[in-house]
Amino acid sequence: MRRYFSGLNGGSRHGPFRSARSLDASLKARNLTRLRRIEAQLRELQLLLADDHDHTIILSQVASVQEALRAVSRKVTIASCAR
Numbered sequence: 001m002r003r004y005f006s007g008l009n010g011g012s013r014h015g016p017f018r019s020a021r022s023l024d025a026s027l028k029a030r031n032l033t034r035l036r037r038i039e040a041q042l043r044e045l046q047l048l049l050a051d052d053h054d055h056t057i058i059l060s061q062v063a064s065v066q067e068a069l070r071a072v073s074r075k076v077t078i079a080s081c082a083r
Contacts, residue, residue: 027079031072038068 023031045061 034072041065
């Protein structure tokens with residue numbers, strides 16, 4: 001079962017930031033692939049934390065996840081502003 005962001009609009013699957021414009025299909029596919037990779041990184045990060053790995057490794061992985069999310073955000077922003 002899929003879970004979606006539950007936002008200010010009563011829990012719509014699109015959240016409070018739904019736009020009338022949709023992303024280009026190829027950009028959407030690339031972003032979904034990227035988000036799946038980020039999800040895998042987060043699972044690995046959970047394991048690192050659970051296994052009490054060195055904090056420098058954990059912080060490095062946190063920074064990697066943050067930058068990956070920023071990259072997705074930039075691509076979506078650029079695509080929506082280009083329309």
